[in-house]
Amino acid sequence: AAAGELKDEL
């Protein structure tokens, strides 16, 4: 998984 991906979950 792209570790830097945005955290789109709360």
Place this chain on the structure above:
Amino acid sequence: MNIFRFAGDMTHLASVLVLLLKIHTIKSCAGVSLKTQELYAIVFATRYLDIFTDFISLYNTFMKLVFLGSSFSIVWYMRSHKIVRRSYDKDQDTFRHYFLIVPCLLLAMIINEKFTFREVLWTFSLFLEAVAILPQLVLLQRTRNIDNLTGQYIFLLGAYRAFYIFNWIYRYFTEPHYVHWIPWIAGLLQTLLYGDFFYYYFHSWKNNKKLQLPA
């Protein structure tokens, strides 16, 4: 966004609103653990560090503000409000929650997706949230029976993470490369901790009698 995650967010929102409603209307926090509320305030503060730097959506930003605002205002009510604070049972709410914070922080330093300040604190917030309910469950067993609103609060708080587990399963099967073991394991452990509460909550609801956890 999928139905499971939306249901989870709405259930989580409902849990904080139930608690705020209870404290604000009847001006009482009897049976509520301040330690758990303080842990949740730390969880949101360390998880939403990106609230001003990464814009995901209006929904995301709005919900983050609601969770930050509600958790800190509940802590303020229980600590500082002249009427509410009187109903706080500090002799019973004795769980040493600092024993939860340090191990979660150390674990987050070791197990994380990227060793950066924000990522470590984000991971810390996941581990801390998994155990944040413990002071509340311990208080519940000490005070024996609890009022309905507090019971509903705990039930909704446990249910929201269960919905998130279904959300992670859904995303795993619908989004390629969507793999995040850390929130998955932390979320599963968190939901399992509610296991016996759910069992007794269900039975008290089925037999329509007062909710009581065994001593």
